Amino acid sequence: MAHLLQIDASPRSERSHSRRLTHEFTSAWLVANPQGQHTYRDLGIQPVPLVDEAWIASAFTPPAERSPEMHAALRLSDELIDELLAADTLVFGVPMYNFGLSAGFKAYIDQIVRVGRTFSYPGFEGLAKGKRAVVMVAAGQEYSEGAPMAAMDYVTPYLRTVLGFVGITDVTFIAVATNAGEETLARTLESARASVQAVAARATVGSAT
Numbered sequence: 001m002a003h004l005l006q007i008d009a010s011p012r013s014e015r016s017h018s019r020r021l022t023h024e025f026t027s028a029w030l031v032a033n034p035q036g037q038h039t040y041r042d043l044g045i046q047p048v049p050l051v052d053e054a055w056i057a058s059a060f061t062p063p064a065e066r067s068p069e070m071h072a073a074l075r076l077s078d079e080l081i082d083e084l085l086a087a088d089t090l091v092f093g094v095p096m097y098n099f100g101l102s103a104g105f106k107a108y109i110d111q112i113v114r115v116g117r118t119f120s121y122p123g124f125e126g127l128a129k130g131k132r133a134v135v136m137v138a139a140g141q142e143y144s145e146g147a148p149m150a151a152m153d154y155v156t157p158y159l160r161t162v163l164g165f166v167g168i169t170d171v172t173f174i175a176v177a178t179n180a181g182e183e184t185l186a187r188t189l190e191s192a193r194a195s196v197q198a199v200a201a202r203a204t205v206g207s208a209t
């Protein structure tokens with residue numbers, strides 16, 4: 001069965017553009033996949049914690065040697081990874097903060113990139129293969145190819161790298177520029193919405209490679 005995991009990261013609610021786009025994507029995806037399963041996580045409202053010393057010590061201890069406390073330190077990370085691995089389509093709503101990921105989304109990434117669960121070591125092989133990810137990036141300015149600030153975008157290249165590291169190589173980025181004037185907002189929103197519909201219609205079960 002097709003399974004969509006939707007994650008929003010903006011701390012803003014109604015005013016969030018990334019959130020609006022993930023919701024539009026989910027609605028279109030549910031039309032294309034009426035029997036599909038939808039899982040939702042809201043990092044903006046319920047942030048995940050930063051990794052700490054107990055987390056790190058536990059993650060790098062082989063599972064069979066972990067104490068009950070170590071298993072407890074990884075419980076949320078395990079839950080987040082199980083949720084990620086169960087889905088075949090991922091849609092992430094990501095605000096750009098200071099040219100990179102919002103801290104809330106970075107905290108999520110740190111929880112799900114785990115040796116033995118989403119990548120192997122030695123060998124560095126991604127273990128979360130066969131998924132398609134769609135990332136809605138909301139930024140104040142435009143960072144598309146050829147835009148004056150394009151080189152300052154650390155969201156897209158970073159996410160391409162880290163998702164690829166865990167085996168998610170089919171990644172589509174859809175961007176909207178929310179604070180560069182009404183014309184830019186209208187233009188990038190229209191283009192983003194068209195992409196959302198097209199990508200959601202294509203993201204049917206069995207289509208990820």
Ligand SMILES: Cc1cc2nc3c(=O)[nH]c(=O)nc-3n(C[C@H](O)[C@H](O)[C@H](O)COP(=O)(O)O)c2cc1C
Pocket residue numbers: 010011012015016017018019094095096097098099100138139140141142178179
């Ligand atoms: C703390 C903070 C830092 C931001 N840094 C940037 C930035 O570096 N570049 C940019 O283009 N926009 C920046 N913005 C604007 C946001 O990316 C923009 O408002 C975006 O729409 C936020 O996503 P949302 O609409 O889903 O909440 C920043 C906003 C905040 C609150």
